[in-house]
Amino acid sequence: MDFDLNDDQRLLKDSVERLITDKYGFDQRRANMAAPGGWSRTMWAQFAELGLLGLPFAEEHGGFGGGPVEAMIVAEAFGRGLVLEPYLATVILGGGLIRRAGDAATQASLLPQIASGELLLAFAHVEPQSRYELHNVATIARQDGARWRLEGDKGVVLHGDCANKILVTARTAGSTRDRTGIGLFLVDVPGEGVSVRGYPTQDGLRAAEVSLAGATGIPLGDPANALPAIERVVDEALAFLAAEAVGVMAAMHASTVDYMKQRKQFGRAIGDFQALQHRAVDMLVLLEQARSMALLATMMVAEDDPVERHKVAAAAKVQIGRSGRKLGQEAVQLHGGIGVTMEYMVGHYFKRMSMIEILFGDADTHLAQLAEGSGVLEAA
Template sequence: MDIQFTEEQELLRSSVQRLLRDQYDFDARRKIVASEDGFSRKHWSAFAELGLLAAPFSEAVGGLGGGVLSTMIIMQEFGRHLVVEPFVETVVLAGGLIEEAGSEEQKQGLLPEIIAGNEIWSLAWSEKGSRFDLATVTTTARRDGDDYVLTGEKTAVMSAPWVDYLIVSARTSGHRHDRGGVSLFVVDRRAANLDLKSFKTIDGRRAAEVSLREVRGQLLGREGDGVAALEACRDRAIGALCAELVGAMGELNAATLEYSKTRKQFGVTIGSFQVLQHRMVDMFIAHQEALSLMQHLNLSLSAGEEAGLSRLASGAKSKIGYAGKFIADQAVQLHGGMGMTDELNVGHYFKRISSINIQFGDPAYHVLRYAQLDAAA
């Protein structure tokens, strides 16, 4: 599959490429990750000024109307440069949920601050023992006046140490595994009785365990409809993460090919050995298959196709995840011991691919989910 991009989409791609090439090389990225904050507010503001934070949103809420395909373009370039700023968490997850599930007042009040780069958001949905199931929720919410009061624990909330607001899933009715009764709430990071235990992830980003003890929150969308909104949001997030993964895979292939042309063993370059040539051909094929599947998924998301969309998302997450792991493994091995050193970017791509593979479900989980959805269809 080969998408024919419009003039505006090509302009977006070239603008992102130019910005990242000039300001976000590997050394700059390493300094950002090693800093106290762990991300760059300067670059986040630059993304806002360039319109990247506005690109996916509709014009009705102040966006540029680029939709899913603009997210795909941005994320593929972010994957090439290992960008750590929370675009997926703020724009795709939180922003997407606000636009799809929020009231008109919430859309007009919350999204402009995201688009302008003034606020950072994240989604807190995962709990201990939930095993990627969006409906497994033990955090509770009870009505108290115009707001709700939330109590519970959320685990591995990506970018939580940076955020101004969280969208938290909590149960307003039903039992732990019920699809019904899960609602979404906007929670201020500075709210009383909200505690974070921050930590670094394997790929150098930041996440946190979130504890809520009688924390006040504002209902987002309709009470009890949270799972359906989260499932649609997950499909969009998978499309974005697959685009990032494909971008990272392409850079690993390019770095490995270049290394094979310069690294000598037994007096000749290692790229002259036929067995290694075959291996790099396999890496190239895996990347091209992943690229085609990623584009197919994002085109389907953009077209608003409903039939089979979740099944396609799971298939893509699994297939592209396995392809990414294969390419990352081969790239590290072909670079030898230096493949995992901090000074070389190969190991950092390996870690990022490993991290993407467990977000919203690892490849094995999505193989099973694909089979279940296929049987149900």
């Protein structure tokens, strides 16, 4: 199978990597984190100018018509730079949900605003009881004349404190864990009945707790059957996160090897010791295993069969989670005490890797899903 990039993809790769190298050094990232909202509006405008914000959208919506490979290229570069801006929340999740669930008028209205950098979105699906189940929804949506009123609480809404609109999952029928009766609603922020409390996450990004008390929501598509579109977009997000994780792991590995060449012990660089060389090689093996699964997940994003698509996404999440945890532990240990300081980058990479591991389900959760899907647990 040919994994070579075409000319346009190579140009995109060169452009985004150059941007991250030039504009996203350690000190620049720290300055961006200290900016209002925890990220840089200037960088967001540069992403828009480069076409990154409209990358997955059709040309008639102000986009470039890019596919999964283009998203993978951007994700890996963002992983290397530990980008703070709400690309996953706004473009991949928010924009993806509008593409998959919204009607033509909604797409024509909102997607160009995302591509230009004007509109920021967030996806609110996590609830106190839901853990990693997308269909576990207790938030209620009731029709009130021509409006829908939403009641409930959502947690860990990525970049929810800066979003202009939040896409909220809410139940219009059935019980809490039914797969039917789930709608997706657009809620304006600020708005009546909407309370948002933002906070930093351990990797330096932002999230929010969102409370809805009679908030007005506009349904995207069928208000009782949004789950298939949501699951598809989350599979796309898993592929994006897998590629981002590869970028994070590659940076940790490169930083560790470089440090081993410079750090001296007993008059010699520690990289001269064979035992440490073996550990660095083990890190490379973990990285390449993760890269292979990230490529497979990217290839399967366009698969229409939801079962087959999610199997690969889940398998990638298992490998990414396990590789990332072990590689990160090795990177920190081989750096020694400096590896856990705020003044050195490798610890920040490990924090981001830890957050990627648990987003939309950790390795154990996805391994259990794979076992259930293959019939292993039923047979046992």
